[in-house]
Amino acid sequence: MPIALLSVSDKTGLLPFAQALVKDHGYKLLSTGGTSKMLRDAGMPVTDVSEHTGFPEIMEGRVKTLHPKVHGGLLCRRDSHEHLEEAKKHGIDLIDLVVVNLYPFEATVAKPHCSFEDAIENIDIGGPSMLRSAAKNHASVSVVTDPADYERVLAAMKAPETLGELRRELALKVFQRTSAYDAAIANYLESQAQPGAGNVLGLPSRFTSTLPIAQRLRYGENPHQQAALYGSFHEAFEQLQGKELSYNNILDITAATYLIGEFERPTICILKHTNPCGVASADTLLEAWHKAFETDKQAPFGGIIVANRTVDKGLAEAIVEIFSEVIIAPEFDADALAIFGKKKNLRLMRAKVGLRADTLREVRAVIGGVLVQDRDQKPANPRDFKIVTKRAPTADEMTALLFGWRVVRHVKSNAIVYAGKERTLSVGAGQMSRIDSSRIAVWKAGEANSRLRARPSRPTPSSLP
Template sequence: NGGSMSEETCYALAREVFRHTSSYDAAIARYLATTAGGDSGLPETLMILAGREQVLRYGENPHQRAALYGSFGSIFQHLHGKELSFNNIVDIAAAASLVAEFDEPTVAIIKHTNPCGVGSAPTLAEAYAKAFATDTKSPFGGIIAVNRPLDMEAATAINQIFTEVLIAPDFPADVLQLLEKKKDRRLVRLTGDLKKAIGSDIRSIPGGYLVQDADPIGGAGEEFRTVTRRTATAAEERALRFAWKVATHVKSNAIVYAREDRTVGVGAGQMSRVDSARIAVAKAAEENLSLQGSVVASDAFFPFADGLLEAVRAGATAVIQPGGSIRDEEVIRAADEHSIAMVFTGIRHFRH
């Protein structure tokens, strides 16, 4: 060009220069804003600095454009299969966050961000069998996450059904060789610490954004206080803690029936808490799973005794919930009348 740049090149360079300098200025402004957040601990001005990592085929539905921003790929390494979709990525985050709650070998099967089943056991194969038994229909085409390197025994069991995405901290070579035979299955290695990677929860609304602290993995300071005459047995207490961890990852209104280390019924996303309880019971009945002697977790308080009485009729013997209703005493009396052990956590876990 005779020693000069074309107008097109100048525009391209200008875009890159201003993108870079504006990002640098925004980083400084964001840091200074965090030092002046006031009593809320949130910045006066919301600034999001995230480069585009991937243009996605489409969004939640085919008519919606979508792209992935940030450093998701540095935490979740895509090893095999078709490119991750918008819905895959949302489900991956949900599944990985759930199994991160547990120290024991744990498997979670996810559909539309809700757990179909969750199980913990000395081995992943046993944990998968427990999770799958909760709901044997819904896992087809679902997302499975494990919190240990995936061994051959568990991989062989999982390989018997079609799974959209499988997430694990690692896949040994022989396991990869087995699982890669199904070309459409996506394999994702979790390489980062989710407890450190999850920051604020940001949602767009008409006219602005809502920002909140993310509900932390590993609990939010629950107190686990017995409020009934009967105290939970050691086995019931273990089951209650298990059910509570799962319930915090189920869409509200959430009801989870569990035994010591496995779910036996999940009711999610209903406008009525009683309806969620009934759905959980119906799902257990479909799988011929007895709820006699099970425990129940509710993500929010029972506004009336009717939700608790549904659990009693199903055969549950212990309940865990946040408490905080103006009718707590009514619910506690109902629990005492049926010799139910009930624990209040003091912390609600709505998930919308």
């Protein structure tokens, strides 16, 4: 009689799966704790692991399955005469199927008021051990850690010629899961450590990241490049309409979220290729839109627009006068949705968790590794400014400078922003020479009929490099 060991925290779909194992394939069930109780309450024959091993659960359940009769049954090679003889000698029954998912450590530490003690108690020990033992011996043992695979396992049992390939796939899935689980624990413990305690200037001594795939993209920055999105991006945004997000869309949405997070007042930011091309704050979003759009009326074509308040009918009517790729906001009212709904390809993104990006570090790939740095989030403080002009800025000029500083760190270097009161006047981005960036900014300001006057051959003191 084949034996299955079932011990799960996520019981989704387990009961019908267990019933099929017993009824259709003649399995004997071993189980622990709450899983055993659920199966027994459903009238299913089940043997507790403690009965199987002859050793009770101890230390408040911390030790349940760490026993030779469990791991010997998992690790025994069926093609080894010596292994089989040892198993027989020690009364070890072979286990053919393991169904285990782990204590919800990641979900536990994500709770706002999770205590350190709760986090530690949600570190699973027996579960990963069983998964790893079964996965190592996947030539003989099927191992399932994801309820989504239950039906695939049952189907493979009816077509044994497919079982070997599926077992290899499930073993890979196990090691991906256990490595991610261990990384989550290590990252949590690192986050709780005192700065400098085994770290370099507060950064971890080992950089660990294991992110699940979230979306396979049509292509990358260019059509010949493959691309995929990993992590929890979709937990932050809900797409309400429009075409599938592209690689470049996701970069732009991220840049827009970082930028809009600088502002408290009603604000509109317009971006193109991750660079701001118009930013303004006002008493209403509609007024902010007109001020931001005045910065540059050509660059926003095919760009990204982000608002930090609900988009209403008036703003929607103004925005649809130009072609946009993506619009992001905390909410869209019914009238706005109806207006945007006529633009079937326009992507509308609702920010589900607000528009303040909580990413604390930036990561960039380099040859042989990655560079990691803290995000540039330090607020500009006039007391830190060194005044190098013949006169100090007036109060209004200082207000404009501070607005410009909020924008300029989101512009690709060399970056020049000319700013007025709660608005950008022009942006010069991404030039090898700051003088060229300044020339572009002055030219753009002139196109917008700004009152700005500056010699085009050199940056003015109000430029923000």
